[in-house]
Amino acid sequence: MNTIKENNWLYTISPKKRAINLNFKEIWNYRDLLFLFVKRDVITQYKQTILGPLWYLAQPLFTTVIFTLVFNNIASIDTGDGIPSFLFNLAGITSWNYFSACLSGTSDTFKANQGIFGKVYFPRVITPLSVVVSNLLKFGIQLLVFISFYFYFVYFTDAASLARPVIVILLLPIVILIMALIGLGFGMALSSMTTKYRDLSYLVGFGVQLLMYGSAVMYPLSLIKEKVEHGVLPKLVGSLIEYNPMTITIELFRHMTLGVGEFSLTKFLYALVVSIFIFLLGLILFNKTEKSFIDTV
Amino acid sequence: MSDIILKAKNISKQYRLGLVGTGTISHDLNRWWYKVRGKEDPYLKIGESNDRSTKGSSDYVWALKDINFEVKRGEVLGIIGKNGAGKSTLLKILSKVTGPTTGEIKTKGRIASLLEVGTGFHGEMTGRENIYLNGAILGMTKKEIGSKIDEIIDFSGCQRYIDTPVKRYSSGMTVRLAFAVAAFLEPEILVIDEVLAVGDAEFQKKAIGKMQDISQGEGRTVLFVSHNMAAVRNLCDRCMVLENGKISFVAETEKAIEFYYNSSTNVIKTIDLNDRKRAGDLGKQLKIIKLIVNTNNEEKNTILVTGDKAFFKLVVENISGMEYTNVSFTVSVFNEAGSFLFASRSDCISKVYNINKPIQTFTSYIEKLPLNKGEYTININCSLNDRMLDSVHEAHIFSVQEGDYYGSGKLPAKKRKGVYVDYKWL
Numbered sequence: 001m002n003t004i005k006e007n008n009w010l011y012t013i014s015p016k017k018r019a020i021n022l023n024f025k026e027i028w029n030y031r032d033l034l035f036l037f038v039k040r041d042v043i044t045q046y047k048q049t050i051l052g053p054l055w056y057l058a059q060p061l062f063t064t065v066i067f068t069l070v071f072n073n074i075a076s077i078d079t080g081d082g083i084p085s086f087l088f089n090l091a092g093i094t095s096w097n098y099f100s101a102c103l104s105g106t107s108d109t110f111k112a113n114q115g116i117f118g119k120v121y122f123p124r125v126i127t128p129l130s131v132v133v134s135n136l137l138k139f140g141i142q143l144l145v146f147i148s149f150y151f152y153f154v155y156f157t158d159a160a161s162l163a164r165p166v167i168v169i170l171l172l173p174i175v176i177l178i179m180a181l182i183g184l185g186f187g188m189a190l191s192s193m194t195t196k197y198r199d200l201s202y203l204v205g206f207g208v209q210l211l212m213y214g215s216a217v218m219y220p221l222s223l224i225k226e227k228v229e230h231g232v233l234p235k236l237v238g239s240l241i242e243y244n245p246m247t248i249t250i251e252l253f254r255h256m257t258l259g260v261g262e263f264s265l266t267k268f269l270y271a272l273v274v275s276i277f278i279f280l281l282g283l284i285l286f287n288k289t290e291k292s293f294i295d296t297v
Numbered sequence: 298m299s300d301i302i303l304k305a306k307n308i309s310k311q312y313r314l315g316l317v318g319t320g321t322i323s324h325d326l327n328r329w330w331y332k333v334r335g336k337e338d339p340y341l342k343i344g345e346s347n348d349r350s351t352k353g354s355s356d357y358v359w360a361l362k363d364i365n366f367e368v369k370r371g372e373v374l375g376i377i378g379k380n381g382a383g384k385s386t387l388l389k390i391l392s393k394v395t396g397p398t399t400g401e402i403k404t405k406g407r408i409a410s411l412l413e414v415g416t417g418f419h420g421e422m423t424g425r426e427n428i429y430l431n432g433a434i435l436g437m438t439k440k441e442i443g444s445k446i447d448e449i450i451d452f453s454g455c456q457r458y459i460d461t462p463v464k465r466y467s468s469g470m471t472v473r474l475a476f477a478v479a480a481f482l483e484p485e486i487l488v489i490d491e492v493l494a495v496g497d498a499e500f501q502k503k504a505i506g507k508m509q510d511i512s513q514g515e516g517r518t519v520l521f522v523s524h525n526m527a528a529v530r531n532l533c534d535r536c537m538v539l540e541n542g543k544i545s546f547v548a549e550t551e552k553a554i555e556f557y558y559n560s561s562t563n564v565i566k567t568i569d570l571n572d573r574k575r576a577g578d579l580g581k582q583l584k585i586i587k588l589i590v591n592t593n594n595e596e597k598n599t600i601l602v603t604g605d606k607a608f609f610k611l612v613v614e615n616i617s618g619m620e621y622t623n624v625s626f627t628v629s630v631f632n633e634a635g636s637f638l639f640a641s642r643s644d645c646i647s648k649v650y651n652i653n654k655p656i657q658t659f660t661s662y663i664e665k666l667p668l669n670k671g672e673y674t675i676n677i678n679c680s681l682n683d684r685m686l687d688s689v690h691e692a693h694i695f696s697v698q699e700g701d702y703y704g705s706g707k708l709p710a711k712k713r714k715g716v717y718v719d720y721k722w723l
Contacts, residue, residue, distance in 0.1 A: 009304075011408075013393055014401035032440075033433035040430060044421040116417045120410055120434055121393035291396040294389070295312060 015291075027123050037130035042137060056141045060097055064090045071218045079220060080260045083163050084153050087146075087258065092217040094146050095253040098139040099179040099246060100208045105131035106187025107204045110195045110293050117294060124290040125283075128188055132180050139176070150257070168263050169256040174272065178249050181275040188282035192289035215246040220254075220261060245271040245278075300405075301367045302518050303391075303486060307400035308364040310386050310542075313357050360386045361542045364400070368486075371516040373508075375523070375533030375550060377557050382539040384522045385490060391520065392488050406485020406518070409435055411476070420464030424455055424474055427463050431478045445481045452507070453477035454500070473500055480507045486518045487511065505531055526554055526699055527706055558592070558600050558698055568598070568693045580687045583621065583652065583679055587612035590675075590695050594660065601695060603717070604702030607666040609641070611659045611677060613652065613687075621652040624681050628661050631674045632714050638668070639716065667717040669708070670699040 046052045064086060071077045072085035079088040106128040110117065113127055154163060194201045216224070221242060228238035241247055248271040255261045313324075361383045368374050376384050389395045391402065392410030417434045418427050428449055432442040442449075450459050453474045455466075463471060479487075489508070505528060512519045512532070523529050529536065529550060536553030538546040546556045568588040589610040591599040601607050609628045615621075625644035631637055641661045643649065650659060673695055678688035702708060702717045709717075 009403035009405060011404045011406075012401055013390065013397065013404075015396050015398055029438075030433070030436070032438045036430045036433045036439070039426075040419055040422060043426070044419060047421045116434065118389075118394055119392075120417065121408075122434055122436065294395045 023123065027125060030122055030126055033122060034126050034130050034133065037126065038134040038137070041130065041134040053141070056138050057145050060090065060093050060142050060145065063093050067093065067218050077219050077223060080222075083258055083260055084157075087149060087153055087163060088220075088254065088260070089218060090146050090149060091254045091257055092250055094139070094142045095175075095179065095250050096212060096215065096217045096246075097142060098135060098176070099183045099249075100212070101135040101138065102132050102180055102183025103187045103190075104204060104208055105135060106184055107190040108194065108201060109188070109191040110289065111191070111201070114294070125286065128184055128191070128286070131187075132184050136176070136180070146257070164259045165257055166255060166259050166263070168252075171252075171268070172256055175249050175252050175256070178245070178271050178275040181279040182245060182249075185275070185278035185280070185282035188286040189278075192282075192285040192293075195289055195293045211246065214241050215244055216241060216250055221247060221251050222261065243270075245274045300370055302370040302406055303368040303402065303404045303408075305364055305366050305391075305400070305402045308361055308387070308390060308397045308402060309359055309399045310361040310383075310390060310395075311357055311398045312360050359542050361390070361397075364544055366537060366544065366547065368518055368520065370405075370485075370518055371512060372535060373512045373519045373521060373533045375521050375529045375536035375553070376539060377523070377526075377529060377536055377553065378539035383542040384539055386542075387539070388488050388490050388520070388522055404486060407436065408486045408488060409479070409482050409484035410488040411435075411479040411482075411490070418463050418471060418475065421462055423462055424453075424459040424466070425450075427474065428478055431475060432482075435479060435482055436484065437482060441483075449477045449481050452480060452503075469497060469500070476500075476504055480504070480511070484517070486520065488520045490522045501528075508532055527701070527708075529554065530701070531706055558602055570689050570692055573689050573692070575687065575689070579685060580616075582615075582617040582619070583624070583681075583686045584614045584616050585611050585677055585679060585687050585689055585692075586614045586656075588677065588693055590693060594662075598695075601666055601668070601697045603668060603670065603697055603700035603708070604665050604704075605700050607663040609661040609663075609675070609677075611661075611679075613657050613659060613679065615652055615655050615657070618655075621681055623649045624652055624679060624686075625649050626659050626661065626679050627677065629676045630668070631676070633672050633674075634714070635674070638673075665702060665717075665719070666697065666700075667702070668697045669711065669714055669717070670697055671714060672696050 046055055049055065051058070067089040068086050072079060072089070077085075079085040109124075109128050109131075117124065150163070190200055190204055224233065224238055224241050227233040228235055248267050251261050252263070252268060252271075255263055364383075364387065366374075376387065378384050386395075388410065390397050392408060394410075417431050419430065422430065425446070428446060429439065429442050432449075433439065450456055453470075453476075455470055455474055458466060458470065463474070466474070508519060508521075509532065511517050519532070521529065521532055533550045536548065536550045536557075537544055538553050538557045546553055548556070568590070569586070570588055571584070571586045587610075589596060589598055589608070589612075590601065591597060591608050591610075592601060592605050593599065594606075594608045594610075611626055611628075625642065625648070627640055627642040629637060629640040641663065643659075643661070650657075674691050675693050675695070676688070676690050677692045679686050699708070699711075
């Protein structure tokens with residue numbers, strides 16, 4: 001009788017590791033956990049604060065004001081005719097914020113959750129995914145702010161005479177997906193590596209900030225091209241910025257919403273492919289780590 | 298009904314001592330280099346067995362080594378062993394928190410674990426929200442939890458505070474809530490690690506009752522790790538004793554517990570009293586040179602157990618070479634605070650001895666040891682017609698494990714360091 005039953009094992013726990021071991025059925029079974037994690041993040045983030053969710057608005061608004069003052073009023077970066085620099089910066093910051101929140105939120109997954117990871121099993125991928133989803137809600141709120149300012153500038157001032165959304169705005173979900181994939185991929189890779197080598201966690205904080213300067217958040221890409229042509233900026237730096245997938249997505253976002261810059265299908269596809277690649281890389285590292293991290297963290 | 302639901306084959310787990318993780322970068326690179334060339338992991342070969350007290354020569358240690366066992370459906374398997382024997386590592390592997398280094402475990406059902414409750418609770422959220430969150434972490438769907446939420450709240454006994462943030466809860470209330478969630482899980486195999494240590498007596502009783510329901514009433518399999526032998530006795534059908542990362546014994550609960558008590562290797566074999574300091578002329582004529590404390594009247598020390606037999610064997614050397622009659626011995630027992638508890642004095646029960654050999658052994662026997670779990674000190678002395686011939690102060694400190702004094706699985710006033718007496722209620 002035993003020999004017949006021998007084949008009926010439902011689950012196996014073994015040391016063997018496959019590079020990508022995504023059990024979609026299992027993740028689907030735990031979908032409620034994903035939503036509850038998102039709910040937890042949203043509920044608890046601004047508990048015991050007076051302004052509460054208004055903080056979601058305060059941070060991008062103040063940053064935008066400062067950027068406008070420093071980069072446009074003092075350093076006089078030209079954001080293009082008929083586009084108020086405030087709106088230009090707000091678009092950049094809103095999209096950049098989503099990426100950076102995804103990246104820094106997932107980059108300490110293992111370390112921040114070691115207590116719970118050390119006690120119970122659930123598909124670990126749920127945790128970084130929940131960060132991405134809950135940040136999506138914040139991004140939605142910030143997007144609403146952006147839209148309100150957009151309408152304000154368009155209908156109540158003549159500063160935004162040329163700001164018009166372009167038809168490619170239909171691709172917006174994909175642009176958001178690209179940002180999420182890059183943030184998630186890097187975040188998962190970093191969180192896997194920091195379990196063993198803590199050095200990387202120091203890198204994340206200022207690394208994200210440095211990356212922002214190389215991602216065309218507060219200046220248009222056309223400015224970089226112009227500077228390279230005039231020989232003010234080394235060519236290498238110019239192309240690094242140009243082919244940074246985040247530059248492409250932010251430029252795309254601004255193009256879609258404000259009509260600045262131009263749309264290039266090749267660049268769009270390039271960014272999409274790179275983001276999928278980064279995501280897979282992060283996923284492989286994450287999978288490799290999740291089985292043994294509790295011994296190394 | 299008696300089919301095997303879980304089968305572990307050659308489970309081993311290796312850890313590196315001292316440093317974090319499984320190795321430094323150089324070891325990682327070396328390991329990778331071996332792997333690239335298709336060779337076996339070079340660090341898997343070395344490594345010693347997991348013995349906490351001896352200092353090993355290797356940096357690698359096997360927390361678990363070649364663990365093989367099977368669990369039947371509906372069975373409650375207890376896992377007992379000393380600190381560091383590998384119990385928790387085994388449970389961690391079973392609950393998929395960490396992977397084994399070698400070997401595999403096959404199961405015919407979902408495993409859910411309840412390792413130290415309260416992890417995953419978020420202090421800022423209310424009890425109700427935490428039930429949902431914790432339930433989902435343990436693998437329940439929102440719908441499942443929703444259908445049981447009233448039962449869960451009821452079982453936890455926290456109705457009044459259920460909409461208050463958990464950070465305002467007492468630790469006991471948190472445990473109640475967490476256990477309540479886990480108790481309503483419906484996995485085929487439930488893994489439980491030392492959860493009953495917290496919580497008051499009423500709740501512990503409730504929890505044990507619930508676990509009995511789970512295993513007997515609902516036919517689910519439970520793996521239970523505990524140092525609380527009373528709970529193990531109550532719950533488990535069979536026990537596995539782990540020692541230094543290996544299975545040293547598997548049998549029905551009673552036998553396994555007995556084996557566990559007797560095998561505790563931190564018990565020294567005998568107590569040498571030959572070189573102890575004595576006041577004045579004591580020990581010049583008759584000298585108690587050795588003491589053996591055990592439960593089986595053999596020549597080796599064991600740990601004593603509440604309500605079990607206890608033997609105190611005194612080995613006496615006749616230094617003067619003369620013959621003595623009317624010699625009596627006393628064993629006095631003191632608690633951790635140094636208060637005297639009782640003495641076993643031979644002449645009080647009209648037992649006196651003649652000494653006519655160079656070395657003789659005298660044994661004091663207590664049929665049911667009335668001592669609670671803890672550490673006790675004994676003084677021993679030997680006297681001739683009320684004249685003290687030898688006395689050893691604090692001859693030995695022995696420990697007592699919790700046992701079943703009244704044969705009912707219950708002990709009165711467990712937390713207080715008293716003694717048990719036989720009594721009746723009319």
